[in-house]
Amino acid sequence: MTTVMEQLQEQDPSLTTTGSGDVAVLFIHGFLDDQSVWDDVVSELATADAQLLRLDLAGMGDRSGDEGPYSLQRYADDVARVVAGLDKPVVLVAQSMGTLVAELVGVRHPDKVLGAVFVTPVPLAGTHLPEEAVSSFRQLGGDVEAQRGVRMYLGGGLNEFGLDKLTYIGSRIRPEVVTHLVDCWNEGIPDAPQKSEFSSPVLIIRGEADGFATAELVSSAVAPRFQHVKEEVLSGAGHWPHVQQPQNVAGLIGRFLLEISEGSATAPGGAGAQGWINAFASKSADDFGEAFHRDVVLEASVIRSPITGRENVKTVMSAASSIYESLEFTQQTVNGPRTYLEWQATAFGGLRLYGVTILTKDENGQIVSAAIHHRPLDAVLRFSAELSKRIGKAVGESRFYSAD
The missing domain is CATH 3.10.450.50 (Nuclear Transport Factor 2; Chain: A,)
Structure with a gap:
């Protein structure tokens, strides 16, 4: 008789799992990446009382040969299938483009997804960069040197090992897939709601030196959308802090899991400083009031x-x-x-x-x-x-x- 995990892995052979516990943590990678970008974070979380799962999104990693569509909805379908098949509650951990997928999944399974960690997130509505900027990203497919240059520019001081690893991962993705992936994060979800329908706690981890998911972008178009949100900023980190500072990222995830288990992540007023930041974005007296004693x-x-x-x-x-x-x-x-x-x-x-x-x-x-x-x-x-x-x-x- 097959187990739940065996059934899930039959549906998606790229799905890997380590550890055990009463809660599952499902990691979702971002643009030009695959599940291996989470290796060091998962290693740091080895002692956590949780089942740690990773998977490749279609067109990337071990699924680089998968046919399309390469869309946020297709990725959400794949991840939601895993969440639905698990016999325990789930915390989603996602980076960059993957945070859009995680939010869609969280909305579909509000009773099962306890919370989400968004690493260097982008808005659900998309970034809507001008065509001249987007075209350079679309041309990254198959161009190893250009990919390395982008990683260096946005990486905030990534070391050579990190650059080599990320560049290799990106080099496996076919050019035509890269084009669709750019559309995913740039166009986002049409008519995305101003306030997210995902009401569980959200932890945002941002790299101080990230030139893409900047402080302004996160504070204006990401964080204010969520009801219960906290933000942590990692000094010296860029767009891939989970590769650059896995120990710090794992520590923040571990603390978030503990707060979830204790119920403190949803405490009224728990947003604290983030509630203050959100109120400035909305310019609402009532929003300020929610943050104040x-x-x-x-x-x-x-x-x-x-x-x-x-x-x-x-x-x-x-x-x-x-x-x-x-x-x-x-x-x-x-x-x-x-x-x-x-x-x-x-x-x-x-x-x-x-x-x-x-x-x-x-x-x-x-x-x-x-x-x-x-x-x-x-x-x-x-x-x-x-x-x-x-x-x-x-x-x-x-x-x-x-x-x-």
């Missing part, structure tokens, strides 16, 4: 005295977010309950502002204090005066600078 305290260089209480701080932050014409969170560091966010923004017709925000969370992940430091001085004074015009009567005009 009832007695939150706000201090900032644009106000003369602290502002206390969730409703008052919501009012200030909603008004402040509407002043910014653009805002990008460029660095993030976590030290215990404190998160340090570095950012840059524009306002007042292109005036540049820079700053650092320090968020302190309680044991439930809610923000209990926020300290915001703006620069330069001229921009600080103008920003304070503008806040006075917009909300001075609501929270006290004496708190703000007046040019009069």
